[in-house]
Amino acid sequence: MTASTSRRSALRLGGAAVAAAVAVPVLSSPAGARSHGFDPAPGSDGVGDPLFPTLGNGGYQVVHYDLTFDFTPVTYDFTAVVKINAKATQDLSAFNLDTDGHTIDAVAVGGRTADWALSAGKSGQELTVTLGRPLHRGQAFTVEIRYHGNGKAPRLGLTGWKFGTDGGFASAAQSSRADTFLPCNDTPSDKATWTFHIGAPQGYVATANGELLDRTPRADGSTVWHFALRERMATELIGIAVVKGTYLYGSSHRGLPLRHIVPQGQEDRYGPIVARTADHLAWLEAKFGRYPFSVYGLHIYDG
Template identity: 55%
Template sequence: MIRSIRAAIATVSAVAALALAAPAQAAPFDPKPGSDGVGDPLFPTLGNGGYDVTHYDLSFDFTPLTYDFTGTMKISATATQDLSSFNLDIDSLAVDAVTVNGEDAAWAVSPGKSGQELTVTPAGGLYEHRPFDVAVRYHGNGKTKPIGAPGWRHMSDGGFVSAAQSSRADTFAPVNDTPRDKASWTFHLTAPDSWTPAANGTATGTRPAGEGRTTHDFRLDAPMASELLGISVAKQTLLTGEGPHGVRLRHYVPADQVDTYRPIVEQTGEQIGWLEQTLGVRYPFDTYGMQIVRDGYGDALENQTLSLFGPGWFKNADTSTTYTNVMIHELTHQWFGDSVTPIDWQNAWLNEGPAVYYAALWADQQGTASMEAKMRTAYGKLDAVRKTDGPPGLPTALGGFNIYDGAAVTLYALNQRVGQEEFDALMKSWLLKNRHDNAGSQDFIDNAVRVTHDPTLRPFLEDWLFSTDNPAMPGHPDWS
């Protein structure tokens, strides 16, 4: 009887061991199309679902004056679902051929609400969690009117510069045009020998391209959202230098205006040092620079590692230093917006609020403008703006007063509430915790509560970010 029981136990144990050792049943392959948008609250059709881009490799051959170009975009990605097809964002690009994993793929271009959709159908389906490669060959002309807003800025010398925010990278190349899909990049820009290309990241060399043309190579290892694309070909001169702890500085200025802009761009190293000391966090990339165009562009834009400026910002540089405020604004974005990128465009206050706030702090410390006076004026205006354009954390559109000055007022209120030391600690923690990643408003609130150990900051920040009425300003009961 004892032997029989032992034998039975041994048999049961062996069967159990075999069951544990058997591999789990794999889920059946069930390919479906990836979505043609990611549901961004302000731009619901931007971006595409079903995959995550890990690297973009862009070859772009541009002919000045005529604005004709050819391009090849190679994309390395990983499927996040079983895919029968997937989309890329394009606008006014003429597609010539598409391959997936080296094999010809079927493709079709259809209208989109902000541009066009390139739908790619591989010869075979793509498995979830597995990497795949895409190559799109295309051509076009930079003066073709796009379906959506323009991304090209044309210069009188016959060159161009890209101003892709928020959704115009697709006028230069096929991309997954959502801030939440960041990737590393390489660029290979080809132009006639007498023209100078520029791109995000570090210049890695040049190569002859035949018939008096040269290819310029660039590499950006830190992940970048497509909206921060910064490429150009123009009659421009490269100025180089070195910033704090070896940060490489390179600036592009109009070739015939070097003496005008050299003393301006040479202030960049000092400004990086000021922001590093103020934020308590090192500059997040290995290179930085300014690109000042001769004409054709009037704004300023935080293209990653290569901020873009129209010439109008510097027209009074001989008599005033207020132009440095916009330099600080765009430089601050390299931390807030470029390194730490919002999860969607409704969280853009996380970009613009800090850029306005720290530029105001710079001006205050330089003695050119009072930060308190600026915040009081903005606070007075913000209450009405909340009701027409939405509060800072829930804007109804991109680019309004609410996400710029309104968000800076929110940060000012947070500073007044917790004090300078705690404010600096939570802003530093935010940058370190989310370095080269995406984050949103709730992440910011959670971080503030965690760093300060003050749970009452949650309703405080929720009121400031999401209420349609101005909360009372801490420390300033007379503000209304």
Template identity: 40%
Template sequence: MRTYRTHHRRARLAVAATITVGAALTGPATVSRAAADAPTPGAAGLGDPMFPLDGNGGYTVRHYTLDFDWRAPRTPFAAVTTIRATATQALSRFNLDFAGNTLRSVTVDGRPAQTRRDGDELVVTPKSPLRSGGSFTVRVGYTADPTQTRHRDDAIEDYGWIPTPDGTVLYPQPNGAKLVFPADDHPSRRARFTFHVTTPAGLTAVAGGRLVDRSTRPDGRVRWTYDSEQPVATQLVQLAIGRFQLVDSKGPGGLPLRDVVPDALVAPTKQYRDLTPDHLTWLEQQLGPYPFNRYGVLVGDTDLGVALETQTLSLVPKADLLGTKVDAERNLVHELTHQWFGDSVGIAAWSDLWLSEGHARFYERLYSQAHGGDSFEAAMKTAYESHDQWRHDYGAPAEPTEPNLFKRMRYDGSALVLYALREQVGTDTFQRIERAWAAEYRGRTASTADYVALASKVAGRDLSGFLRPWLYGPKTPPMPGHPDWVVNPVVTG
């Protein structure tokens, strides 16, 4: 070997010179690529102004599998969440949103991983770094606590696990999924779900999507398997357990309908639940085809008086279905409208919530006027009078202030923006905008800027100058076609 190097010293020097020249020409790019490929931690959150640590950076979840061994109401039980994801950067570690619950084990691609808890963040360091573009599987074993709820004054009264007399329902909105399973918990992040839920005999487990299998184990317990069929945002996941009857029927075009009703509430709620086919027909006339493969109403046997647009299975409290027809229909149509706006067309950030709640309130009131309810225009005039006050108290429709996300501005105040747009462009053009929005972004997330751009395209003129003051301005603009409408002075203090 020594002889070889001696005899070929000149050739070796020539090769070295060639390598040096090549490095001079390509070195910076090579170093840059090497630096880009060096594993680094994924971001602990997406930086959403409302909830900066919600969601996580460095990967995209493709699929969740939830395995729950349910035992009894308000009783902890064994749970496993398996997450299939793709790294969007070379990862030295990554975060999952995961609050409470007793952690038992975490593996990445079958190998034990190091973990630490940091508030609502579970920080996971795999045995080996994950390459950019590579797929990986995380398996988290834990003891789930179905008594775990949280409270936000700007959201629903409580969220997370909500107990019922014989089981539970979920209220994951706005960011309560992390109380139930480890997740990439932000509305812009969506993935397919598989649910495996084992219950005692006599109880039924339901989830959004399609029932794939029901099997009885040797010990008499029952295992239920559901497939979400389409990607779901974590805030829209529904899983309920209880003594339910599953009431099947058909909607327009043979759409499968499945209501999930506590035994004692089947007959008392039937009158209003049976209106769903009419609601679907009316909304399809406004918005185009229903965007999912099935739909149903889950009747919540709780005292929590808030409905929720969980995907393909809207949660409607029993009180909403035991009152007047007008009130029941408003709530039913509101949650059904969300299947187009908020569920199929998801929101890109929490500041885009006006697109979801504003549309649901708009069509809820429009339907109600046509079916015995109050005047839509009168409701909008009342909202107009209060709009400056709401801007002051809660932020403009597309610019909410903390902690005022789920307040009147995102509902009646945002419906008023849509009403103003309809008055500006005319009913026919407005309906074309709405149908185009539902079709263009079906199955995707979209932002306020996307809506303004699409509305301008459909209308054939730039609407940004009209819509921006409505969406972001400190003062309510004049209402087109209604010069007599007046905004009340703001009351401070």
């Protein structure tokens, strides 16, 4: 991949989808958006987070990510589409998303093909999207990015991919490596809700953050696993995986659903370990307060 690439291409959407947890109007013009002087400018480089000031991008706030991610084990190839619902926090002429190691196939804003450029950034790559129609501060908009790649492809920064002996992968993205899985605003300061649609072939299971909504079988024997996280979460906590694993279930002492994945065929070994999770969670909640998400669990993986 070259350090600087530009192209203009129409976006065609595909893949399985379920209703998004958050509905945001496209390119709406909120009341009073034009009451101030309109002076569009590019979003800032970095959001000024107190711990990670150079991470992420300014000019907008993400509301929701919807990720369709189809992975092929052993070869580590994937194709993906991410749809981002966001709101401009300034009059905006262009904005950046963090990405690293992906081939960008198409970008659209509000359903319209957008100009974009790919360049080297501080910790990975920057996907710069130039708006044909600048946005007013407070205006809601959508971004759709179609891309593909390989989990073991070279990256400019550290990778968030972890590989096991089963030919699958698990993500370990803290604190700024979610951009090795999807173009995003990769800073702990910008939290959003999420939906995931993860494709896995026969013999593998997929997982992601949030509640498991459904599984859609496909004619080739593979399955798309649909998850929704309705609480706002930072990109660094993304927890997607495609592995040869077994789901184990339980509940916390206050009734929170627990969902674990352990290596396939090793349920007897790891079942007693994940069974201790309810006690661990109760101890943590006594120290730090109520766990803020709707499901919790462990993923034990040889990677």
